[in-house]
Amino acid sequence: MLSLWENILKVSPDIPLQSVLRSSSQQAEQINRVGNYFYLAAGFILLIVAAFTAFVLYKFGEKKNNGDKKTLSSKWEIAMIGIPSFLVAFFLYLNIKTINTVEPAVNGAAPEAIITAHQWWWEARYPSSNVVTANEIHLPVGKKILLKLLASDVIHDWWIPQFGNKMDMVPAQENYLWLDIKQPGDYYGICSEFCGAQHAHMRIKVIAQTQEDYNNWLKQHQQAATTTTFNSGAQLFMTKTCGNCHRINGTAANGSVGPDLTHLGSRETLLAGLLENNIQNLESWIKHPQQIKPGANMPDFHLDDTTTKAISDYLFSLK
Amino acid sequence: MKAILLDSIERDLPVAHRDRTLLRWLSTVDHKEIGKLYLMAALLFFVVGGVEALLMRTQLAVANNHLLGPDAYNQIFTMHGVTMIFFVLMPALLGLTVYIVPLMIGANEMAFPRLNAFSFWISFSGGLLLYFSFAAGGAPNAGWFNYAPLNQENYSSSPGINYYAMGLLLGGIGSVTTAINIIVTILKMRVKGMSLKRLPLFVWMALVNGFLIIAAMPSLNAALSMLLLDRLMEAHFFNTTAGGSALLWQHLFWLFGHPEVYILILPAFGIYSEVFQVFSQKKIYGYVFVAASTVAIGLLSFGVWAHHMFAAGLGNTVNSFFGASSMLIGIPTGIKIFNWIGTMYGGRIRLTTSMLFAIAFLIEFTIGGLSGIEFSIVPLDWQLTDSYFVVAHLHYVLLGGSLFGLFSALFYWFPKITGRMLNETLGKWFFWLFTVGFNLTFLLQHFLGLMGMPRRVYTYQDIPYYTILNLLSTAGAYLMGIAVIILIYNIFKTIKAAPMENKDPWNAFTLEWYAGSPPNEKNFIDVPVVTSRRPFWDLKNPENRDYD
Amino acid sequence: MNRLMMKLTIGSEAIFFLCLIVSYLYFWRSGNFQKEVAAHLHIKTTGLFTILLLCSSFTFWKAEQNHQRENFTRVKAWLIATILLGVIFLAGQGHEYYNLIKENVLINKNEFGSNFYALTGFHGLHVLIGLVVLIIVLLLTLNGFLRNKSSSVLSTVGIYWHFVDVVWIFVFTTIYVLPYIL
DSSP states (O other), X not given: OOOXXXXXXXHOOOOOOOXXXXXXXXXXXXXXXXXXXXXXXXXHHHHHHHHHHHHHHHHTBTTTOOSOOOOOOTHHHHHHHHHHHHHHHHHHHHHHHHHHHHSOOOTTOOOSEEEEEETTEEEXXXXXXXXXXXXXXXXXXXXXXXXXXXXXXXXXXXXXXXXXXXXXXXXXXXXXXEEEBOSOEEEEXXXXXXXXXXXXXXEEEEEXXXXXXXHHHHHHHXXXXXXXXXXXXXXXXXXXXXXXXXXXXXXSOXXXXXXXXXXXXXXXXXXXXXXXXXHHHHHHHHHOHHHHSTTOSSOOOOOOHHHHHHHHHHHXXXX | OOEEEOTTTOOOOOOOOOSSSHHHXXXXXXXXXXXXXXXXXXXXXXXXXXXXXXXXHHHTSSTTXXXXXXXXXXXXXXXXXXXXXIIIIHHHHHHHHHHHHHHHTTOSSOSOHHHHHHHHHHHHHHHHHHHHGGGGTOOOOSTTTTOTTTTSTTTOOSTHHHHHHHHHHHXXXXXXXXXXXXXXXXXXXXXXXXXXXXXXXXXXXXXHHHHHHHHHHHHHHHHHHHHHHHHHHOOOSSOGGGTOOHHHHHHHHHHHHHHHHHHXXXXXXXHHHHHHHHHXXXXXXXXXXXXXXXXXXXXXXXXXXXXXXXXXXXXXXXXXXXXXXXXXXXXXXXXXXXHHHHHHTTSOBOOOHHHXXXXXXXXXXXXXXXXXXXXXXXXXHHHHTTBHHHHHHHHHHIIIIIIHHHHHHHHHHHHHHHSSOOOHHHHHHHHHHHHHHHHHHHHHHHHHHHTTOBSSOSOOOOOTTHXXXXXXXXXXXXXXXXXXXXXXXXXXXXXHSOOOSOSOTTOOOSGGGTSOSSOBTTBOSEEEOOOSSOHHHHHHOGGGOOOO | OHHHHHHHHHHHHHHHHHHHXXXXXXXXXXXXXXXXXXXHOOHHHHHHHHHHHHHHHHHHHHHHHHHHTTOHHHHHHHHHHHHHHHHHHHHXXXXXXXXXXXXXXXXXXXXXXXXXXXXXXXXXXXXXXXXXXXXXXXXXXXXXXXXXTTOSHHHHHHHHHHHHHHHHHHHHIIIIIHHHHO
């Protein structure tokens, strides 16, 4: 029997290279424009410092100079204050301009999605259609949308490197992030404010879709869970008290402590991007959560194998 | 050139036991012994903090590693940060200051010798108390800046954070009392002729630094007191479920935290100012600019704190203000780099180990400073804060700046403190191994940040390039570890060697070199009259003395 | 040197109290402090004790004066007066705390409780430390020490004691007076 860790290594989802320099949103593009200017200027300054240092080391080594004490004129001091000041002024202008381009005032705009961060998963609500889901967040491309960011417990942070900027989720506070995604695709991110034991495994997956696909997804997610009430997995889900923490729309399960599981079967990953969504992983998780994601708020229920399999089958069937 | 007798400054100093016993070390009030105590304690915590770093880097060497679980890792990364900042860099820099400053100003002691001893022992106790947490249920595990509400009892129920608060409160008291001691010493006990305009730059930095410490620590003390009230008496300062404010913690912490990083770098700037002069055999280029820019940095450092909070949602107006102030503070820092290179210009440069660290500092700190300025551009901060890019930045400035300063000071002042010179060959091996290791570890972390790796993660998934970059970064850490072993071997080997005859091996300029190497118990029997910024140089070269 | 040391110390402590006051003001609105103060605090009573504390600055100043004139008997008398006034102030604060606790205003009750007790409590602690120092000075004086009129002990202690009073003025204004102004 493979150890659990080897299991995770084997089925850990593939994530492609994430680079902030790949501007996948308008915001990222604007930020990288400033970034490019900056790296140019910084590279130039570093070069000057290195060159000047190398020059003096070469020219004024111990054996070379014979006590002829040259010294730099004080006029250079003025230049050394003047040139940096000019650079500062230039970048200050870019700084403030880009702040307002990337994050203009919200002015009461309606958010496309309200994302609430929990220890260690993401809740997403879509107010216009009453959809609730978790961890895999679908968003439309090609238009400027507003994300409302909340935290239910400690401070978390929403960051998709290819979308550019990040924003904290602070408890008892409402933060906002504007986002204008350029192309459909899968984008990966991660919580970027230390939030406790499993901060490392609080990944984000944004599935950006065309408006049409996105609307279809919303419609499909508005549906209640399709399952017969005589499904043993569904019954066990309630009797084993899973419904106290998890919601499955259309059933009596209505908890909000843990992720909404109404369409769990339709997701590609589990546990905020930790595992690929397949039956084995689902079973492993339900059987011993504390060994897979130690510290997670889901306790070990010590369920036997039959129960675990039934519940897993049931949840996996919720497409 | 008449030497003046220090009769007006001679006082009845409290005398510790004269024999070489443990009791002598425990009861001494001699600033030189206390300075050495600080340095030895800092070295001890440096090794501990270094081991913590190696543990972290080993865990991060490959993807999905399970050498350390999240609980252990989170304690270790927290303790690594707290240890290095509060119990290595601060005590080492303050200890060096306490040793050198009285000698540099021609004094026989600090203003308050007993307070000096108290300061050391209370800060050392703070460190011990912090480490006791490992045995008392777990070390603090919410990071060195310990954000709320994660730092609250309901999210961090192990007593570690209580020890964090108490350990830092004790350490903080030690820092403030030392700072007060240093300021009074500098303002009241300078030898005749040493006006403020003739202070050695190390002393200038110490003076400004003293004010920074007494103004910044209270903010941390307030935050820590409120935190203890929250955790022990269920108060509502930072408990967001009961009306508390997460951001208030951040404001109070960073109001301390930002000046703190200047507290860590100013003494190093002082060290470099001395080292560049002596090993170029030339006086500092632009004394007034270096001194004035230090005062500017000191003042500005209290107006930039919220640049640690750009992603917290403070609003564009606030962000713009702090972005502007943070960009501004880069200018007085940059000036100094120019002044140090300008000091070497036209000099006779000796590439001793001490000087090598100073020269390396110029490049490392420029890199670290530039990445810092990058963060002052708010949208770039939004992109890269809380990623490994920050980890790279902070290590470039703290290691490349402060730690290299300590290494430079160690090789420069070792003969003064012990009467023996550290082995230069071993020193150069140490320098190169450490510098190569350092750049290997931290240069690559810039790229990890650009590729989306967040900080404070105990592991990462198998994302392209993450493993190779992390593995190389870990290799660099081990190189640094080996280098430190060479350093420690060098220190112990040198201490056992015979003392040297020459009390002024580097042909230096300032008064501490006029005293013996090591100095007598009462530092000076007489002190040359001070008529310029380089009194010892003037004494040795009366035909070629300075006039300013 | 001692005076400079004390000035630097109170400078640091001033910033500490500033942080506590800023925290208090930070929660003013969300914690409904206007209402809380109106319901639970009594400006007249506390005002009286404030005046007594301020008088203790005067009495200490008299002690310093007499020390300069080498009237050591008077020094002792004025020191005792200062200590007594300080003790009465603390007793008053203790009594106020007692009543507040009876009214269920506790440090863990709400924002007001936490901030009120933190701010006044740390001030009271500084008064207590000052009293300990004053008692030591009194004991020294009673036993024949501090006879040199150029000794800096009294003026140094004085800086601290006056500081404690000035802080109280700020604290009192913030907590008790502000609700009337705003």
